[in-house]
Amino acid sequence: MKKNIAVIIRHAPFRTIRNKESLRMCVGATLKDNEVTVIFLGPGVVSAGKIQPAAIDAPELEPEFEAFGMMNIRRLADRDSIKKYNTDLRDGIETVDKNEIARILAESDVVISW
Amino acid sequence: MMTMKLGILLTTPPSHQNTHSVIEISKASRQKGHEVGIFMMADGVYNILHQPLLDLEKDGISLSLCAHNASQRGLDRVEAVLWGSQYDLAVLANDSDRFLTF
Numbered sequence: 448m449k450k451n452i453a454v455i456i457r458h459a460p461f462r463t464i465r466n467k468e469s470l471r472m473c474v475g476a477t478l479k480d481n482e483v484t485v486i487f488l489g490p491g492v493v494s495a496g497k498i499q500p501a502a503i504d505a506p507e508l509e510p511e512f513e514a515f516g517m518m519n520i521r522r523l524a525d526r527d528s529i530k531k532y533n534t535d536l537r538d539g540i541e542t543v544d545k546n547e548i549a550r551i552l553a554e555s556d557v558v559i560s561w
Numbered sequence: 562m563m564t565m566k567l568g569i570l571l572t573t574p575p576s577h578q579n580t581h582s583v584i585e586i587s588k589a590s591r592q593k594g595h596e597v598g599i600f601m602m603a604d605g606v607y608n609i610l611h612q613p614l615l616d617l618e619k620d621g622i623s624l625s626l627c628a629h630n631a632s633q634r635g636l637d638r639v640e641a642v643l644w645g646s647q648y649d650l651a652v653l654a655n656d657s658d659r660f661l662t663f
Contacts, residue, residue, distance in 0.1 A: 450655050468603040475647020479655040557660045
């Protein structure tokens with residue numbers, strides 16, 4: 448049975464490999480007929496931005512974002528957070544408000560928060 | 562009473578309070594007759610060094626982890642834990658009636 452899985456990324460990608468791991472997990476979650484939506488929220492929107500983590504020896508997120516496109520993973524970023532963290536988003540990421548995020552979370556079968 | 566399958570994702574090491582919470586929730590769920598599966602990834606794989614968590618396997622709780630993350634951290638295999646992949650997490654999330662993340 449197909450399940451809707453929402454994954455929330457809440458932290459900035461610096462000083463941690465958890466964001467890299469969480470994005471890899473999103474790709475893996477599609478392997479069992481799941482529909483995956485990744486939501487960048489708060490400082491997490493920085494992960495969805497045009498950043499250069501290699502400059503501080505942090506892991507590149509490019510491979511995961513490329514896979515998102517191939518696996519039809521929907522990518523959303525919170526409008527208020529984008530403004531707050533002055534983020535220039537990568538291509539293919541939808542901007543939504545918190546009401547829309549709340550609706551998606553309520554309709555999801557599984558919510559995984561990172 | 563209808564039994565359910567509870568899936569748990571654990572991403573923090575055993576130094577974190579989450580490990581205690583996962584152990585107690587898992588035990589309580591088993592006592593109620595529910596099926597429980599725990600998947601460990603990221604620093605959560607360090608929980609295989611924590612005997613109270615490994616002991617959950619004796620209660621019929623299935624333990625699995627991301628082998629890629631465990632290998633990155635130089636951990637050796639232990640018998641009670643399935644050395645799995647992200648596919649196993651996808652299956653657990655898909656098959657569970659309730660899914661919790663720690």
